[in-house]
Amino acid sequence: MSTLVRGWSSAALRVSPELRQGLVLTSVLALLAGGGRIVAPLTVQRTVDAGLGAHPVGAAVAVGAGAVLVAGASSMVLNRRLHHRVEGHLAALRRTGLRRVHSMPAATVDRTPSADLVARLTSDVDQVTTFLQGGGIQFVTNAAQLVIATVILLVYSWQLALPVLVLAALLIAVMMGMQRLIARRYDVARRDLSRLQSVIAESIAGGAVIRSTGTEDRTRAKLDDAVDRARDSLLRTLPPLHGNTSLGELTISAMTVTVLLGGVWWSLGGNPPRLSAGEVVAMVFLVTFFVRPLQFLVQSLGEAQNALTGWRRALELAAAPSAEVPGGAPLPGGPVEVRLRDVSARYGDGPLVLHDVTVGIGAGEHVAVVGRTGSGKSTFAKLLTRRLDPAGGTVLLGGVPLDRLAPTARRVVIVPQDPFLFDGTLAENVRLGSPGGDVVRILSELGLHDWFATLPDGLDTRVGLRGERLSVGERQLVALARTALADPDLVVYDEATSGVDPATDVAVQRALAVLTRGRTTVSIAHRMLTAETADRVLVFDAGRIVQSGPHDVLVREPGPYAALIEAWSHR
Numbered sequence: 001m002s003t004l005v006r007g008w009s010s011a012a013l014r015v016s017p018e019l020r021q022g023l024v025l026t027s028v029l030a031l032l033a034g035g036g037r038i039v040a041p042l043t044v045q046r047t048v049d050a051g052l053g054a055h056p057v058g059a060a061v062a063v064g065a066g067a068v069l070v071a072g073a074s075s076m077v078l079n080r081r082l083h084h085r086v087e088g089h090l091a092a093l094r095r096t097g098l099r100r101v102h103s104m105p106a107a108t109v110d111r112t113p114s115a116d117l118v119a120r121l122t123s124d125v126d127q128v129t130t131f132l133q134g135g136g137i138q139f140v141t142n143a144a145q146l147v148i149a150t151v152i153l154l155v156y157s158w159q160l161a162l163p164v165l166v167l168a169a170l171l172i173a174v175m176m177g178m179q180r181l182i183a184r185r186y187d188v189a190r191r192d193l194s195r196l197q198s199v200i201a202e203s204i205a206g207g208a209v210i211r212s213t214g215t216e217d218r219t220r221a222k223l224d225d226a227v228d229r230a231r232d233s234l235l236r237t238l239p240p241l242h243g244n245t246s247l248g249e250l251t252i253s254a255m256t257v258t259v260l261l262g263g264v265w266w267s268l269g270g271n272p273p274r275l276s277a278g279e280v281v282a283m284v285f286l287v288t289f290f291v292r293p294l295q296f297l298v299q300s301l302g303e304a305q306n307a308l309t310g311w312r313r314a315l316e317l318a319a320a321p322s323a324e325v326p327g328g329a330p331l332p333g334g335p336v337e338v339r340l341r342d343v344s345a346r347y348g349d350g351p352l353v354l355h356d357v358t359v360g361i362g363a364g365e366h367v368a369v370v371g372r373t374g375s376g377k378s379t380f381a382k383l384l385t386r387r388l389d390p391a392g393g394t395v396l397l398g399g400v401p402l403d404r405l406a407p408t409a410r411r412v413v414i415v416p417q418d419p420f421l422f423d424g425t426l427a428e429n430v431r432l433g434s435p436g437g438d439v440v441r442i443l444s445e446l447g448l449h450d451w452f453a454t455l456p457d458g459l460d461t462r463v464g465l466r467g468e469r470l471s472v473g474e475r476q477l478v479a480l481a482r483t484a485l486a487d488p489d490l491v492v493y494d495e496a497t498s499g500v501d502p503a504t505d506v507a508v509q510r511a512l513a514v515l516t517r518g519r520t521t522v523s524i525a526h527r528m529l530t531a532e533t534a535d536r537v538l539v540f541d542a543g544r545i546v547q548s549g550p551h552d553v554l555v556r557e558p559g560p561y562a563a564l565i566e567a568w569s570h571r
């Protein structure tokens with residue numbers, strides 16, 4: 001448990017090193033806020049023991065009143081300070097987490113549902129704020145108050161304080177055991193809630209497909225199942241929570257009764273009385289001051305646990321390993337040479353989907369990768385762009401093994417089948433990775449200037465959310481222009497399988513021919529023209545490269561490539 005907490009705190013300090021600053025002032029404020037309140041019972045004791053007369057207790061009442069004022073002011077300053085610190089930390093946590101999402105290995109991002117990443121940066125962090133605003137921030141004052149009350153109780157009468165402390169120790173021991181159970185159940189609950197978010201997001205994003213395929217019932221069943229699971233796992237956190245609350249209340253009542261009855265009995269048992277009437281009354285008050293923080297702890301255990309789970313999930317994301325290789329070698333300049341030696345690949349624990357792939361792609365070469373569906377083309381592309389780590393063998397870019405390579409952003413670029421566009425204008429999307437880039441020049445070079453000029457607002461045409469106002473082919477044109485402007489040294493181009501009309505296809509082919517000039521290109525080809533224009537064709541079948549050579553040669557050999565060309569020509 002303590003190693004776990006130490007791990008969390010060091011992760012938190014890495015995110016927000018400023019949390020370390022001003023700890024002494026925070027502790028002093030907490031002691032003043034907690035201790036100031038405790039002066040009140042001492043004043044009561046003086047007043048009762050002085051026979052409730054006004055004159056002798058004037059000074060004690062004045063000290064008591066002053067202490068209460070100091071406690072109030074310290075508590076106000078402390079709460080403000082803690083709120084600022086914690087909210088600053090949560091903001092840093094969100095920023096670091098988001099940066100980590102962008103720097104973590106692409107393979108990890110691909111494996112994690114995006115709703116889970118979103119939840120860790122939004123609702124999970126919100127849980128901490130909700131807890132703090134619900135009174136959680138007073139935890140520090142309460143803890144100080146608990147310590148001071150314990151000391152004063154012991155000074156008044158350790159014999160009376162002892163049963164109170166034993167009861168408190170028992171309560172804490174039971175609560176810690178229960179807390180572990182609650183933590184496990186909250187963990188499951190948050191995972192189920194995160195899964196529910198994924199299912200909801202998927203069913204909203206895929207709404208059109210669901211309607212057109214008539215799978216509303218199946219989707220609804222999946223959604224119902226996710227809702228039921230989330231509800232059930234949240235309900236499972238309640239019994240131990242309620243158990244803890246009842247146990248806490250019971251122990252607290254037992255403490256008060258023990259001090260009241262025990263105090264009377266103990267003080268009257270001696271001659272002269274062991275405790276004055278004022279001291280017994282003060283001890284009953286002190287028990288209240290001792291008990292209140294415990295009560296708060298018990299009552300807010302659920303929210304505290306929820307907040308802790310949320311905080312931990314956000315911290316996990318902020319501390320997730322980055323793709324950056326410490327001291328990694330930079331990719332040598334110029335077009336990139338690609339080499340794979342005995343490479344195999346699999347997804348998770350599944351079977352191997354690529355076997356013993358050994359191939360070299362020369363610097364500046366344009367290679368088309370072809371094969372039937374499921375033959376391993378995309379997996380090959382994922383290995384080159386680090387969206388998947390090889391299960392065996394070595395992948396080298398520019399002679400450097402991938403696991404020793406520094407980040408290759410901007411040097412190695414993938415043009416996906418359906419590129420992602422941000423809501424904005426065409427020009428903004430083309431200029432995305434190259435803010436000062438000359439969009440008009442690059443479009444002219446790619447032969448796309450006329451095509452862009454035919455659009456209603458030319459380069460200022462807005463593309464809509466995710467580029468929904470453009471067709472798939474048009475989105476690929478924008479992505480090709482974006483890539484050409486970024487001027488990478490290795491391009492992995494995943495050709496769109498459908499949704500491209502003949503005119504756009506011509507524009508795409510023309511732009512691709514320019515883009516491939518002077519840089520290494522790997523095109524996953526679904527059209528004969530793309531394979532024909534490449535320097536070499538790699539034919540994949542069942543996860544192996546079964547043919548390699550120029551189109552003109554392969555097309556004349558009997559084999560899978562000739563069969564593929566035959567199938568394409570009949571489409």
Ligand SMILES: Nc1ncnc2c1ncn2[C@@H]1O[C@H](COP(=O)(O)OP(=O)(O)OP(=O)(O)O)[C@@H](O)[C@H]1O
Pocket residue numbers: 347350353371372373374375376377378379380
């Ligand atoms: N994310 C994944 N998880 C598990 N298996 C996968 C995953 N992606 C692909 N596969 C499996 O790996 C094998 C190769 O798939 P891959 O996508 O590389 O083929 P492909 O040739 O690109 O097919 P297509 O032309 O249909 O895109 C297939 O058996 C496929 O089912």
